[in-house]
Amino acid sequence: MQRPTLTQSTIAFLNNIARHTTLLHLSTCLLAALMFSTSHATAQTAAPSTLTSTATAAMSEAEVRKVDVGAGKITLKHGDIKNLDMPPMSMVFQVKDPALLTLVKAGDKVWFTADRINGAYTVLTLERIP
Numbered sequence: 828m829q830r831p832t833l834t835q836s837t838i839a840f841l842n843n844i845a846r847h848t849t850l851l852h853l854s855t856c857l858l859a860a861l862m863f864s865t866s867h868a869t870a871q872t873a874a875p876s877t878l879t880s881t882a883t884a885a886m887s888e889a890e891v892r893k894v895d896v897g898a899g900k901i902t903l904k905h906g907d908i909k910n911l912d913m914p915p916m917s918m919v920f921q922v923k924d925p926a927l928l929t930l931v932k933a934g935d936k937v938w939f940t941a942d943r944i945n946g947a948y949t950v951l952t953l954e955r956i957p
Contacts, residue, residue: 893919901950935956936956
């Protein structure tokens with residue numbers, strides 16, 4: 828079996844993640860990207876919104892409406908969140924890592940992942956779309 832190579836989009840994705848995440852989040856994203864590159868070794872470069880891999884399947888696009896660093900919360904106007912079976916809407920999320928809130932401001936477009944943790948909808952990863 829031939830060893831897969833990383834595509835330009837995968838490399839750009841990893842570089843962007845490396846700038847904006849903690850080491851723990853980075854290792855998770857690198858694992859997801861490796862899984863992506865293995866299953867899509869011959870894929871052409873594509874925008875994240877057109878990819879259907881494990882690396883992006885749980886990511887949703889949103890616009891930041893409000894950032895509350897003191898409370899550790901963010902208000903997002905988001906699209907579908909498939910893993911939560913949630914339709915598009917605006918809502919307040921807790922943030923697992925409050926340092927993520929320093930990366931964005933109201934009006935920014937972002938990619939994010941979220942899950943339900945102890946009954947609360949929580950943003951796990953957050954990446955500003957340039």
